[in-house]
Amino acid sequence: MLVESVKCCGCGACADICPVNAIEMKPNEDGFLEPVINGETCKHCGRCDKVCPVMNIDSLKTVDRNVNCYAGYITDEEKLKRSASGGAATAFYESVLARGGCICGVIYNRDFTRARFVCTDDPRYIKGFRSSKYIQAEKALIYSDVKEKLDEGREVLFIGLPCEVAAMKAFLGKDYDNLTLVDLICYGPTSPLVAKMYLRRLKSENGHEIVDFNVRHKRNGAWQPSYLRAKFESGEVYVNEFFNTDYGFAFDMLARDCCYKCSFKGDNKCSDITIGDFWEADKNAEYYNKGGTSAVMVHTHKGARFLAECGENMLLKRAEYDDILRGNPMLTECREKKPGRDNFAVLMKRQGLRAVVDAYRPIAAGEKNLLKRIVKKLLILAGLRREE
Ligand SMILES: Cc1cc2nc3c(=O)[nH]c(=O)nc-3n(C[C@H](O)[C@H](O)[C@H](O)COP(=O)(O)OP(=O)(O)OC[C@H]3O[C@@H](n4cnc5c(N)ncnc54)[C@H](O)[C@@H]3O)c2cc1C
Incomplete structure (x- = not known):
């Protein structure tokens, strides 16, 4: 038995744990991946239920919660420019790789219409992990991959959305000293169908393949507002303010059903550290950089130890939780379901993204x-x- 469809966050931990491969992740009508059980193969062992983060949230919450907050940015200007916020993720990845560990993050596929998790010790991946992909990422076998590395004694850093961090914890079933879990403040990703429709149109209007794509582009190095930037094979570049694009509109309109009642907000966090944009940062503070400022919230002793080992590639100063929360209601609240959201999804499939946004x-x-x-x-x- 699986959690009901409207509550399912699509983490895919159930599909990864199934000993007889009876669960397949298939797109639902909104284009989000959802588990489908093959009744003939299923042996009713119940392992899928045990790793469901939504069904098991009470046992997964971070226990030694002592929120210490920081703000800052990575000191390398080029890395800061390519990061969504202040580059905390890159600073964390670099410090783990320097100790010989493995890092998990999300990369786009070749045409930027899909995103997926990777666990690696190859530093070249950091570039691909950088910046937010606003579509839900595919998890495939990321949980068993991480477990294998942890069991070999390797240090692992997993950065993902709060539901993905909870799913990792549920899948592993026990605490690993060599694992650090970092979640992102989360508004909720949109459907990969949005990316597919938007990019297909952009490509056909321009007539060339897209070779670089970013929904958190920093125009002239400035963090706010966010721009969508697509670079074509011809060398041409398309740049537009993200929320003025059809992609941005759909991101705001179409989230997964469960994101409107997210189980992983506020005290239900399962991570050691949470990172996000420090939107309301004091512009005169030492930690502020107009090229991007990260908010870093440490929930556990393990998280505090991890941060202390992060070295000098990031400028970090103490900050107040309430100041972070003020600009980031998504820390504790779910996104609101926009009027017409359900029809939007239906019409988008029928008439295309442009027509429905118009x-x-x-x-x-x-x-x-x-x-x-x-x-x-x-x-x-x-x-x-x-x-x-
Ligand atoms: C869908 C989504 C919604 C978000 N909503 C908010 C919000 O409301 N408020 C806020 O403050 N911050 C939000 N963030 C987080 C913010 O955009 C930055 O990702 C975060 O601040 C880290 O930035 P950085 O500069 O430290 O790292 P970056 O170098 O930008 O690294 C990005 C990190 O995010 C991971 N990542 C990228 N895309 C995805 C994805 N689709 N799924 C899972 N992991 C991904 C990468 O693997 C990497 O670890 C959101 C991120 C995503 C993906």
């Missing part, structure tokens, strides 16, 4: 204008603004 944008803009009108009215009533 239809939805005015509605979303209308909502914004309505909100503006309400705020204006309230300001007038409060005597803070004059009637025009």
Whole structure:
């Protein structure tokens, strides 16, 4: 038996653990991978239930929670520029590789329409891991791969979304001293179907293959706002503010069902360390860099030890949890389900991404204008603004 479809986070730990390969990860109607059991092969051993992070969250939460918060950035400018935020992930990866360990992260496939986890000790992968991919990554056999390396005594650093970290913990079934789990503050990824439709169109409009793609491009090295950047084989480059693109609109509109009721927020975190964007960082603080500032929250003693060993490739200073939370409600809250989300998914498949975004944008803009009108009215009533 598996968790019901609307609660499933698509971690695939069940498929990885199944001793008779009776579970296959297949795209659901929104394009997110979901486990499907082959009833004829299944031996009803129940191992799939035991590794489900959603069903077992109570036993997975990080116990020695003592949140110490930091903020900062990687000191190498080029690495900072290619990272989504302040480059904490790269700094962590480098320190583990320097000790002979293995690192896990997410890379794109060749045409950027899919993303997948890799566990490696090859430093060349760090470049591919860098920056956020806003589609849900495929896990395949990442859990058993990590287990094998841990059992060999190798140090492993796993960085992933909170549900993926919880799934890793559930799959392993015990604590490993040589494993550090880092999760990202998470808004919830969108469907790989969005990437497929968007990139197919971009490529056909330009007429050339896409050779580089980033949804967290830092235009002129600046971290905010985020740009989508695609570089074509011809050398041409397309750059647009991320949320002005169809991809950005769909990212905001179409998350997995479970992300609207995420089981891994706030006190349900399962990681040693959480990292994210420090959106509300004090611009005068020593830890601030306009090229990207990471928020780093340490939950466990193991996480504190790991951070202490991270060396000098990152400038890190103490920060306040409440300051991080202010700009990052996703630390404790789930993303809100936008009106029309379910129809958006259906129409996108029927009419294509461009058509559905064209239809939805005015509605979303209308909502914004309505909100503006309400705020204006309230300001007038409060005597803070004059009637025009
Ligand atoms: C879907 C998604 C939603 C996010 N939402 C928020 C948010 O609301 N607020 C916030 O502060 N931060 C959010 N983040 C995290 C933020 O975008 C940065 O990834 C984080 O701050 C790390 O940046 P960095 O500069 O340290 O590392 P980078 O060098 O940018 O490294 C990125 C790290 O993220 C991993 N990664 C990239 N894509 C994925 C993916 N699809 N699934 C799992 N792991 C991935 C890489 O393997 C690498 O470890 C989100 C990230 C993702 C992938």
